Amino acid sequence: ALGRRGLPVHLLAVGEGAQRADIARRLGARATLPGAVPQSVLTHVYASADIYVFPSETETFGNVVLEAEASGLPVAVRAGTAPAQMVRAPGIDGLTIASGEASDWAEALAPLVADAEARRHMGAAARRAVLDHAPDWREVFEADLLSVWEKMAGRTTDRPEVARAA
Numbered sequence: 001a002l003g004r005r006g007l008p009v010h011l012l013a014v015g016e017g018a019q020r021a022d023i024a025r026r027l028g029a030r031a032t033l034p035g036a037v038p039q040s041v042l043t044h045v046y047a048s049a050d051i052y053v054f055p056s057e058t059e060t061f062g063n064v065v066l067e068a069e070a071s072g073l074p075v076a077v078r079a080g081t082a083p084a085q086m087v088r089a090p091g092i093d094g095l096t097i098a099s100g101e102a103s104d105w106a107e108a109l110a111p112l113v114a115d116a117e118a119r120r121h122m123g124a125a126a127r128r129a130v131l132d133h134a135p136d137w138r139e140v141f142e143a144d145l146l147s148v149w150e151k152m153a154g155r156t157t158d159r160p161e162v163a164r165a166a
Contacts, residue, residue, distance in 0.1 A: 002110060002113055007113045007117065011032070012045065012048070012049060013033050014037050015035060016036055041068070046067065049071075050119055052069075052073040052074070053074075053076045053105070054068075055100070055105065055110065058089055061083070065077060065086045067085055069086060073125065074093075074118075074122035075087065076094065077095070078096070089125070
């Protein structure tokens with residue numbers, strides 16, 4: 001839809017999703033579909049991107065959205081999903097799109113695709129939001145992992161709960 005508007009877009013989709021063959025057929029040379037890539041390569045993928053678009057309606061957390069934001073990318077996600085919680089100020093640090101229709105996504109993305117300065121500002125805001133709100137590794141370890149490991153080891157420790165960043 002963006003290409004039909006004359007915007008210079010190229011899709012880079014990493015992974016082995018069920019729609020990969022259909023995307024290749026429909027977009028041809030306007031898409032690069034490398035399949036699964038090692039984690040060590042993802043930093044280069046994020047660094048080479050301009051916008052991270054994640055229309056999934058079923059993702060339960062959206063770690064990839066956090067990774068994209070931490071890499072300084074503006075993100076576009078489906079409103080009302082778990083990844084949408086990663087966009088704290090829609091329109092400033094990312095886009096949340098209510099519809100699942102390609103035309104609505106194209107409408108929302110077109111201004112960002114056309115304006116490199118807007119992408120830089122939104123990407124910088126996304127990175128700041130992640131750095132300001134994401135829990136650090138110690139918080140994740142203490143809140144999510146340590147109690148499970150202690151329980152498996154048959155021990156418990158009286159420890160105050162760690163308050164996670166909201």
